[in-house]
Amino acid sequence: MAKRVTGPEIEKLIQLLAKVPGLGPRSARRAALHLVKKKDQLLGPLADAMGEAHRKVRICSCCGNIDTVDPCSVCTDVQRDRSVIIVVEDVSDLWALERTGAMNTAYHVLGGVLSPLDGIGPDDLNIASLVDRVAEGAVRELIIAVNATVEGQTTAHYITDRLDGLEVKITRLAHGVPVGGELDYLDEGTLTAALKARTAF
Amino acid sequence: MAKRVTGPEIEKLIQLLAKVPGLGPRSARRAALHLVKKKDQLLGPLADAMGEAHRKVRICSCCGNIDTVDPCSVCTDVQRDRSVIIVVEDVSDLWALERTGAMNTAYHVLGGVLSPLDGIGPDDLNIASLVDRVAEGAVRELIIAVNATVEGQTTAHYITDRLDGLEVKITRLAHGVPVGGELDYLDEGTLTAALKARTAF
Structure with a gap:
C-alpha cells in the first residue's frame, strides 16, 4: 500500500500469513481482516495454539513423525x-x-x-x-x-x-484404477498395471 | 483421525486454521505441517504477530477502520x-x-x-x-x-x-465497462449504464 492505512502490526501479520501454503497475498489480507474481526474467538486462540505448537513440537527420533512427544504417539502405541x-x-x-x-x-x-x-x-x-x-x-x-x-x-x-x-x-502399494475413477480418464500406464494385476471376480 | 497420530496441540492448531477463510480442513492440515516444519522461520513469528495484533488491534472510533491506534492512521493523516x-x-x-x-x-x-x-x-x-x-x-x-x-x-x-x-x-462511483473487460461478457445492465454515461473521445 502506498500510504499507511493500518498499523504495522497488522501489515506484518498479513505478510506472514501470505507465506502459509494455500494463502496468497490477497487471501492473506482477507484472512487477516477476518482474524482481526474475530479477535477473541479466533485470533487469540490461534495465536496461543501456534505458540504452544512452536514450544512443544518435536520430530520423532524413531520414525520422523511430527508430535509433541518423542518418541511419537504412533511409535509408543502398544x-x-x-x-x-x-x-x-x-x-x-x-x-x-x-x-x-x-x-x-x-x-x-x-x-x-x-x-x-x-x-x-x-x-x-x-x-x-x-x-x-x-x-x-x-x-x-x-x-x-x-x-x-x-x-x-x-x-x-x-x-x-x-x-x-x-x-x-x-x-x-498396488497400482490400479482409483476407486470411483473412470477408465476413460486414466493414463495408459495405470490401465496396463490394472490389467496385469487383475483379480478374480 | 481414528487414532492419535500426533499431539493434541497440533490437532488443535489444525482445527483453528481450518476456520481461517481460504483454508479448509484439508489445506489447514497442509498449512499446519508446513508451519511446524518451518517452526522457527514461520510458526514462531506468526504466533508472535498474531499475539501482538490481538493485544493491539483497535477499531477506529471515528471512521471504523481497523488499526492499532485510535483514531486510525487514515483519520490522523494531516x-x-x-x-x-x-x-x-x-x-x-x-x-x-x-x-x-x-x-x-x-x-x-x-x-x-x-x-x-x-x-x-x-x-x-x-x-x-x-x-x-x-x-x-x-x-x-x-x-x-x-x-x-x-x-x-x-x-x-x-x-x-x-x-x-x-x-x-x-x-x-461510476458504472461502466471494467478496464480490460470485454463487452461480449458484460451484462445488459452494465452495458446500458456505460452507454448512458458515455464520455467525449
Missing part, C-alpha cells in the same frame, strides 16, 4: 503391530494413510525422495535410521508407500538395495 | 483532504481503494449493508456516526462507494435520505 513398518515420503502421507484406518502398524517418514537434480541424496533422507530399525530384526514386513513418481520409485529401489541381505519382506 | 469522505461497506474496501492511490481523502466504514432478511437494520451499521461527521459541517463531499448490489444501492439511498437537509454533495 496396540500397533510394530513388526510392520510403512515407509512414507512425508508426514502428510502418514496422516493420510492413518485416516483410512486400514492398517495398524508402525511408520517411517523418509522426509523426501532421492532427487539428484535438487541435490537430495541418501544422506539427506531418513534411510540410515530405517536400515537400523530393520537390522534390529523385529521387523517382519516393510510396506514402501512412496508416491508413484519417478523419484518415489527410484527411492523405493534404492531402499530395497540397501536392505539387501536383511531378513525382511518388502512390499509396495 | 496530508489527507478531510473534507471528502468515501463511504465503504467494509475495511477491505477501504484498503482496496487505497491501493489505487487515486484519492487522498478520509473514509467511513459502514460495517455492512442494510439487509432486512439477515436482520441488519440502520442501527447495526455505522450510519449515525456518519451523519454526525457530516453534521459537523466540515465535509464537502461524500462519495458513496458501496458494492453495486441491491443491498448496497438500498443502503446508499437510505444514507442520502438520512443526510437530507445537510449541506453536502453526495456522489457515487
Whole structure:
C-alpha cells in the first residue's frame, strides 16, 4: 500500500500469513481482516495454539513423525503391530494413510525422495535410521508407500538395495484404477498395471 | 483421525486454521505441517504477530477502520483532504481503494449493508456516526462507494435520505465497462449504464 492505512502490526501479520501454503497475498489480507474481526474467538486462540505448537513440537527420533512427544504417539502405541513398518515420503502421507484406518502398524517418514537434480541424496533422507530399525530384526514386513513418481520409485529401489541381505519382506502399494475413477480418464500406464494385476471376480 | 497420530496441540492448531477463510480442513492440515516444519522461520513469528495484533488491534472510533491506534492512521493523516469522505461497506474496501492511490481523502466504514432478511437494520451499521461527521459541517463531499448490489444501492439511498437537509454533495462511483473487460461478457445492465454515461473521445 502506498500510504499507511493500518498499523504495522497488522501489515506484518498479513505478510506472514501470505507465506502459509494455500494463502496468497490477497487471501492473506482477507484472512487477516477476518482474524482481526474475530479477535477473541479466533485470533487469540490461534495465536496461543501456534505458540504452544512452536514450544512443544518435536520430530520423532524413531520414525520422523511430527508430535509433541518423542518418541511419537504412533511409535509408543502398544496396540500397533510394530513388526510392520510403512515407509512414507512425508508426514502428510502418514496422516493420510492413518485416516483410512486400514492398517495398524508402525511408520517411517523418509522426509523426501532421492532427487539428484535438487541435490537430495541418501544422506539427506531418513534411510540410515530405517536400515537400523530393520537390522534390529523385529521387523517382519516393510510396506514402501512412496508416491508413484519417478523419484518415489527410484527411492523405493534404492531402499530395497540397501536392505539387501536383511531378513525382511518388502512390499509396495498396488497400482490400479482409483476407486470411483473412470477408465476413460486414466493414463495408459495405470490401465496396463490394472490389467496385469487383475483379480478374480 | 481414528487414532492419535500426533499431539493434541497440533490437532488443535489444525482445527483453528481450518476456520481461517481460504483454508479448509484439508489445506489447514497442509498449512499446519508446513508451519511446524518451518517452526522457527514461520510458526514462531506468526504466533508472535498474531499475539501482538490481538493485544493491539483497535477499531477506529471515528471512521471504523481497523488499526492499532485510535483514531486510525487514515483519520490522523494531516496530508489527507478531510473534507471528502468515501463511504465503504467494509475495511477491505477501504484498503482496496487505497491501493489505487487515486484519492487522498478520509473514509467511513459502514460495517455492512442494510439487509432486512439477515436482520441488519440502520442501527447495526455505522450510519449515525456518519451523519454526525457530516453534521459537523466540515465535509464537502461524500462519495458513496458501496458494492453495486441491491443491498448496497438500498443502503446508499437510505444514507442520502438520512443526510437530507445537510449541506453536502453526495456522489457515487461510476458504472461502466471494467478496464480490460470485454463487452461480449458484460451484462445488459452494465452495458446500458456505460452507454448512458458515455464520455467525449
